[in-house]
Amino acid sequence: MTRIQVLGSGCTRCNVLYQHAEQAAKELGLDYEIEKVTDITTIMGYGVMTTPALVVDGEIKLTGQVPSAEQLKAVLS
Amino acid sequence: MSGAPAIAGGPKPSPRAFLPVLGALVAWFALYGVLQPAATWLSRDLLRLEPETPLGNAVEFFAYEAPKVLMLLTLVVFGVGVVRSFFAPERTRAILAGRAESVGNVMAAGLGVVTPFCSCSAVPLFIGFLTAGIPLGVTFSFLISAPMVNEVALALLFALFGWRVAALYLGTGLAIAIVAGWVIGRLKLERHVEPWVYEMPVGGSGPASGALTWNERIQHGLEAVKDVVGRVWLYVLAGIVVGAGIHGWVPENFMASIMGKGAWWSVPLAVLIGVPMYSNAAGIIPVVHALLEKGAALGTVLAFMMSVIALSLPEMILLRKVLKPALIATFIGVVAAGIIIVGYVFNWLI
Numbered sequence: 001m002t003r004i005q006v007l008g009s010g011c012t013r014c015n016v017l018y019q020h021a022e023q024a025a026k027e028l029g030l031d032y033e034i035e036k037v038t039d040i041t042t043i044m045g046y047g048v049m050t051t052p053a054l055v056v057d058g059e060i061k062l063t064g065q066v067p068s069a070e071q072l073k074a075v076l077s
Numbered sequence: 078m079s080g081a082p083a084i085a086g087g088p089k090p091s092p093r094a095f096l097p098v099l100g101a102l103v104a105w106f107a108l109y110g111v112l113q114p115a116a117t118w119l120s121r122d123l124l125r126l127e128p129e130t131p132l133g134n135a136v137e138f139f140a141y142e143a144p145k146v147l148m149l150l151t152l153v154v155f156g157v158g159v160v161r162s163f164f165a166p167e168r169t170r171a172i173l174a175g176r177a178e179s180v181g182n183v184m185a186a187g188l189g190v191v192t193p194f195c196s197c198s199a200v201p202l203f204i205g206f207l208t209a210g211i212p213l214g215v216t217f218s219f220l221i222s223a224p225m226v227n228e229v230a231l232a233l234l235f236a237l238f239g240w241r242v243a244a245l246y247l248g249t250g251l252a253i254a255i256v257a258g259w260v261i262g263r264l265k266l267e268r269h270v271e272p273w274v275y276e277m278p279v280g281g282s283g284p285a286s287g288a289l290t291w292n293e294r295i296q297h298g299l300e301a302v303k304d305v306v307g308r309v310w311l312y313v314l315a316g317i318v319v320g321a322g323i324h325g326w327v328p329e330n331f332m333a334s335i336m337g338k339g340a341w342w343s344v345p346l347a348v349l350i351g352v353p354m355y356s357n358a359a360g361i362i363p364v365v366h367a368l369l370e371k372g373a374a375l376g377t378v379l380a381f382m383m384s385v386i387a388l389s390l391p392e393m394i395l396l397r398k399v400l401k402p403a404l405i406a407t408f409i410g411v412v413a414a415g416i417i418i419v420g421y422v423f424n425w426l427i
Contacts, residue, residue: 009395011197040200040398044279049166049205051198064166064193065300 002076003058004034007043008051017052017066024072094291109148116141135325143317146236146363150313151306153232157191158301162294164192166202173219174209178262181215186254189222190247196224196392203399208279213270214262221412222254225387229309233362238369245423246379253383253415260411269404309359316363323367343377344420348413351384361385376423383416 004021008014018036025032037043037055046055050064054075061075119140120126126133169192173185194202199220206216226247235243289297365378393405400408 009197009200011195013195013197040204041277043201044204044208044277047205047279049170049198049202050193050195051201064195064198066304 002030002032005037005055007037007053009038013066014052020069020072023069024076112145131325135321138324139321149236150232153228154305155298155302157228158298159294161193162297170209173211178212182218182255182258185215185218186222186251189219190226194223199395204274213267214258217261218254218258226250229359237366249419257411257415266404269401271399274399312360316360320363320367327371344380345417347377347381348384348416351381352388374424376420380416380420
């Protein structure tokens with residue numbers, strides 16, 4: 001099970017990253033769960049200062065970027 | 078772009094990475110050189126509009142300004158995108174942590190220009206800076222400079238007003254950020270930060286970041302163009318359409334009585350109107366350019382622009398999460414005062 005988290009307090013870019021990440025996970029056929037993390041305490045807990053950020057299985061993969069679903073496949077697999 | 082310390086560039090650049098960039102630059106300059114004759118040809122020969130009529134003036138103005146502004150915007154955004162690949166916020170924070178005030182204010186304002194910033198990350202950034210021990214005033218210098226001195230504003234000012242005004246804007250924007258942050262630091266307002274901010278456990282070291290290759294940095298620049306130009310081009314065009322209309326139909330010196338030098342109240346009024354307005358630099362600058370042509374004073378116009386860009390209501394609402402109202406009010410007051418002074422100084426100097 002791959003655990004995908006999108007950190008960010010609900011800005012448009014965060015929503016786009018969420019959609020792209022979900023699309024990439026689906027197309028890869030991953031067994032995944034995805035969630036949005038909007039709570040500032042949790043976001044700061046990862047030491048992230050630029051949102052949106054992508055966390056996969058507890059590891060920060062990207063901050064402040066919104067890559068395409070295609071590019072995200074490389075990050076997720 | 079600022080006096081920020083130079084940073085090692087990672088792996089040695091391979092010449093191959095620069096070839097496409099060089100080719101694109103040559104094409105850019107070749108195209109840029111023929112914009113004016115092309116606009117004249119389009120308006121006078123193709124559309125058969127009389128020059129010096131309102132419609133002829135407006136069409137020629139648009140046909141020249143629209144591609145010119147978009148081209149300059151693309152070039153500047155690309156350049157800034159590459160520069161910013163050197164300055165992650167984590168790196169900026171590491172540079173600022175442990176600096177004394179004053180020096181810290183100056184560095185924070187400078188770094189605000191080159192560090193990637195989006196007002197939607199203002200809150201995590203604010204917390205990240207404070208919990209790393211960066212003084213409140215220094216943090217504010219960064220938060221004022223980052224949105225105000227942005228690449229879109231600089232590119233458009235350069236395109237429409239020339240390098241002098243762009244440089245003045247950069248200089249005064251930095252000055253306001255430095256002084257306003259310093260004043261906020263001196264006022265000892267730490268108790269007006271929501272107390273939980275200081276108690277927040279900040280974990281991790283943030284994302285691991287290896288040195289980027291030049292290819293990746295160029296990629297960063299291209300992504301910035303796609304993101305920023307993709308977001309603002311429509312506003313720019315809308316602004317230029319309104320500007321072209323003003324250019325063609327509004328009589329000379331029409332604005333002189335309202336926004337000219339003679340009207341002392343115009344500067345504070347311009348700032349006051351600017352605060353609740355949330356527009357990006359992209360839409361506002363072409364309009365401002367046209368107003369200036371009709372007799373508005375440069376200081377008044379710059380004050381209006383700075384107020385629109387630097388004091389945006391949505392950002393205040395976001396910052397309310399971490400700042401008590403008294404501190405937000407001080408923030409707005411100090412920055413607005415700085416902008417008003419800049420407006421008067423320009424009207425007086427130029």
